[in-house]
Amino acid sequence: MNTFCADTAIIWQFIGEIIYIIRIIIPIIIIVLGILDLGKAVMTGEEKVVKEAQKSFIKRLIYGVAIFFVFSIVKVIFGLLGVETDEGDTKVCWDCTTTPHNKSCLKYVEEIKDTEEIEDNNNNNDSI
Numbered sequence: 685m686n687t688f689c690a691d692t693a694i695i696w697q698f699i700g701e702i703i704y705i706i707r708i709i710i711p712i713i714i715i716v717l718g719i720l721d722l723g724k725a726v727m728t729g730e731e732k733v734v735k736e737a738q739k740s741f742i743k744r745l746i747y748g749v750a751i752f753f754v755f756s757i758v759k760v761i762f763g764l765l766g767v768e769t770d771e772g773d774t775k776v777c778w779d780c781t782t783t784p785h786n787k788s789c790l791k792y793v794e795e796i797k798d799t800e801e802i803e804d805n806n807n808n809n810d811s812i
Contacts, residue, residue: 689776693792696777700784707751714748755782 689696718741725737759778762769769778780789 687773687776689773689780690792691796693776693780693789693796696780697784697789697793700781700789703781704784710751711748714744718744 721737721740722734725734728734759769768774775788776792779786780792783789
């Protein structure tokens with residue numbers, strides 16, 4: 685292979701797993717915190733506190749939605765800069781970080797594991 689992204693696909697897949705988990709946890713945290721804040725505000729009965737809690741909740745929702753669009757924004761910026769994320773070695777990095785369970789990412793991870801097994805077998809045969 686001799687390419688950076690293909691040779692480090694396992695690392696990119698691990699990073700992709702972390703990003704995937706974050707993309708699930710953030711909305712849950714936003715909803716729970718929003719419910720708690722709005723519940724507290726309603727319990728006080730003050731209109732000013734309720735409006736502040738609503739503003740806070742809306743800001744959190746915007747941040748949460750922005751997290752889902754980070755990859756699209758990065759892809760657009762890369763496109764404007766002339767960096768292709770759908771071709772060559774960059775595709776491996778992109779696929780493994782955005783969709784770690786993608787077939788192309790899994791293919792590269794398996795190739796790395798197979799290469800490591802072959803190298804281990806060759807090293808064991810050399811020592812005999």
